[in-house]
Amino acid sequence: MSVRVRFAPSPTGQVHIGNIRAAIFNWLFARHNGGQFLLRIEDTDRERSTPEAVQTILRAMEWLGITFDETPLYQSTQHDQHRQAAEKLLASGHAYKEDKGGTGQGDCILFRMPGTDIGFHDEIKGDLNKKAEDMKDFVIVRSNGTPVFHLANVVDDITQGITHIIRGDDHVENTFRHVALYKALGAPVPRYAHLPMIVNAQGKPYSKRDGAAYVGQFRDMGYSADALFNYLTLLGWSPGEDREKMTREEIIAAFTLDRVKSGPAQMDIRKLTHMNGLYLAELPVAVFAEEVRRYLAKLDWGQNLEESLFMSVCQLMQSRTPLYPQCETWKYFFVDPIEYDEKAVQKTLAKEGIKPALEALRHHLAECDFSEPGIQQAIRKAEAALGSGEGKLNQPLRVAVTGVAIGAGIYEILAIMGRTRSLARLETSINRL
RNA sequence: GCGCCCAUCGUCUAUCGGUUAGGACACCAGGUUUUCAUCCUGGUAAGCGGGGUUCGAUUCCCCGUGGGCGCGCCA
Numbered sequence: 001m002s003v004r005v006r007f008a009p010s011p012t013g014q015v016h017i018g019n020i021r022a023a024i025f026n027w028l029f030a031r032h033n034g035g036q037f038l039l040r041i042e043d044t045d046r047e048r049s050t051p052e053a054v055q056t057i058l059r060a061m062e063w064l065g066i067t068f069d070e071t072p073l074y075q076s077t078q079h080d081q082h083r084q085a086a087e088k089l090l091a092s093g094h095a096y097k098e099d100k101g102g103t104g105q106g107d108c109i110l111f112r113m114p115g116t117d118i119g120f121h122d123e124i125k126g127d128l129n130k131k132a133e134d135m136k137d138f139v140i141v142r143s144n145g146t147p148v149f150h151l152a153n154v155v156d157d158i159t160q161g162i163t164h165i166i167r168g169d170d171h172v173e174n175t176f177r178h179v180a181l182y183k184a185l186g187a188p189v190p191r192y193a194h195l196p197m198i199v200n201a202q203g204k205p206y207s208k209r210d211g212a213a214y215v216g217q218f219r220d221m222g223y224s225a226d227a228l229f230n231y232l233t234l235l236g237w238s239p240g241e242d243r244e245k246m247t248r249e250e251i252i253a254a255f256t257l258d259r260v261k262s263g264p265a266q267m268d269i270r271k272l273t274h275m276n277g278l279y280l281a282e283l284p285v286a287v288f289a290e291e292v293r294r295y296l297a298k299l300d301w302g303q304n305l306e307e308s309l310f311m312s313v314c315q316l317m318q319s320r321t322p323l324y325p326q327c328e329t330w331k332y333f334f335v336d337p338i339e340y341d342e343k344a345v346q347k348t349l350a351k352e353g354i355k356p357a358l359e360a361l362r363h364h365l366a367e368c369d370f371s372e373p374g375i376q377q378a379i380r381k382a383e384a385a386l387g388s389g390e391g392k393l394n395q396p397l398r399v400a401v402t403g404v405a406i407g408a409g410i411y412e413i414l415a416i417m418g419r420t421r422s423l424a425r426l427e428t429s430i431n432r433l
Numbered sequence: 434g435c436g437c438c439c440a441u442c443g444u445c446u447a448u449c450g451g452u453u454a455g456g457a458c459a460c461c462a463g464g465u466u467u468u469c470a471u472c473c474u475g476g477u478a479a480g481c482g483g484g485g486u487u488c489g490a491u492u493c494c495c496c497g498u499g500g501g502c503g504c505g506c507c508a
Contacts, residue, residue, distance in 0.1 A: 010508060012508090042508075044508090045507080045508075100506065101506095103506060105506085108506050109506095110506095125437095125438070125439090128437075128438085129437090130436075130437075131436085134435075134436050134437085134504090135436090135504095136504085138505090138506095139505080139506050140506095141506085142506040143506060144506080146506090148505090148506070148507085148508090149507070149508045150508095152508095153508085168502095169438070169439090169501090169502070170501090170502055170503075171502095171503095171508095172437065172438070172502075172503080173436080173437065173438095173502070173503040173504075174503085174508095176437090194438090196438095196439080196501095197501075197502080199500095199501080201443095201444090202500095203499095203500055203501065204500095204501080205501085205502090231445095234445065234446080234457090235445070236445090236446095237446095238445085238446055238447070240447070240448095241447080241456090242446095242447070242455070242456040242457075243456090244445090244446090244456080244457055244458095245457095261439095261445095261446080262438080262439065263438090263439045263440060263501090264439070264440095264500085264501065265444090265445065265446090266444060266445075267444090267445095268444050268445060268458065268459085270444085270458060270459060271444075271445065271457075271458040271459080272458090273458090274457090274458060274459090275457095275458085277470085277471080278471095281471070317470095319470075319471050319472090320469075320470040320471060321470085322470085322471095344468095348468095376466095389467085390466075390467085391466075391467045392467080394467070394468075395467085395468060398468065399468095404468095404469095405468060405469080406468055406469035406470085407468070407469065407470090408468095408469085408470085409468090410468080
């Protein structure tokens with residue numbers, strides 16, 4: 001039988017990182033087994049479900065490249081099925097009506113637990129069992145006629161022909177009830193796999209209070225979809241070799257449920273960031289540049305930049321950019337006058353003898369061809385003329401023309417910025433001393 | 434309280450009875466013609482405790498301990 005799995009989110013807000021990981025694992029399982037991955041929108045909570053939230057889910061999945069195989073099923077269209085299932089259970093004696101009180105609306109429908117122990121095999125946790133006396137009957141249809149999660153979820157999984165249910169392990173307790181429901185409905189019980197939770201440093205479920213918790217936030221922060229996908233995959237699963245950065249194809253090929261860990265995993269944003277840097281570094285420059293442009297466009301100085309300069313800067317800075325928003329620090333490449341970092345100035349420029357040194361630098365730089373080796377040579381000449389050690393003028397020059405003490409190689413920076421701009425800035429800095 | 438689940442470096446993990454317990458992030462030191470980052474090299478760092486089973490346990494079993502989840506006319 002062909003594998004059919006699903007992702008069944010409620011459209012009630014942002015897409016939580018734990019939910020999308022469940023989606024990823026389902027998707028991986030389907031792709032590895034050549035099966036189908038379906039999307040079901042559980043929008044029966046009319047109060048909280050919104051069309052915007054549906055779009056958010058769709059966008060998050062598209063961004064991450066989690067493709068689904070059939071038209072999404074909206075749970076709200078399945079009311080008749082739910083009703084019929086409830087009637088069937090009522091007729092067969094598996095369910096009964098009762099006024100549990102509390103709502104004042106009359107009878108609700110409860111499912112009658114079979115009175116026997118229930119067990120199932122979990123692909124991740126192994127054999128799980130529950131004694132009859134530890135389970136009680138539960139409501140499947142509210143007194144207002146609407147189906148409860150357990151009923152709707154199981155009925156929809158039956159109509160969609162779901163063969164494997166892969167979800168968070170906060171659902172294990174529900175599974176005993178769901179298994180009973182399947183049997184009462186005369187449907188084959190699917191295979192189950194319960195994923196460990198993603199937790200915070202305190203071991204509690206990871207939430208928005210612990211940092212970025214929603215897919216959209218990670219995107220805004222400058223993480224690439226591939227990096228996030230790859231990282232999330234490694235939370236609770238490993239290929240069993242010392243491999244971490246893998247292509248999607250490699251992950252699909254290696255993914256099996258028996259390699260999923262059963263204990264909770266803690267999110268480490270630093271490792272994600274490191275991985276993101278690896279992904280950004282290997283991007284074609286054009287792709288990297290396009291994404292950088294999106295972030296720069298939000299800045300007051302970030303639009304209408306000179307194209308060839310922009311591309312050169314992207315090329316230069318790509319390998320040292322773990323997160324897109326860091327392109328904010330590239331301002332000095334494009335904007336005059338530069339902003340001086342006072343700490344850097346104090347450390348490198350506010351010193352005895354720096355002014356004549358910079359003047360010598362200016363002289364030799366003005367005579368060179370402004371190629372990288374030419375610039376390097378000019379600096380060495382200035383140093384030799386002053387009797388100072390090799391490389392001693394690199395940092396003062398850097399601060400003089402960029403205003404900051406950190407960045408790419410100074411020869412490359414000068415070459416990219418060009419003669420006119422570089423010398424003008426040097427001049428300005430000399431006059432400030 | 435009852436039930437279920439979980440337990441290897443700070444973190445993510447490998448190990449399917451025999452290993453100097455490996456890798457990655459982070460951290461520390463050094464190197465890459467003296468910045469920052471990438472990169473390279475090296476280093477610090479782990480089997481929760483107690484019983485068994487076994488020639489031999491991180492690995493299998495039991496009991497503790499710690500943590501998580503569940504016990505709704507929420508999903």
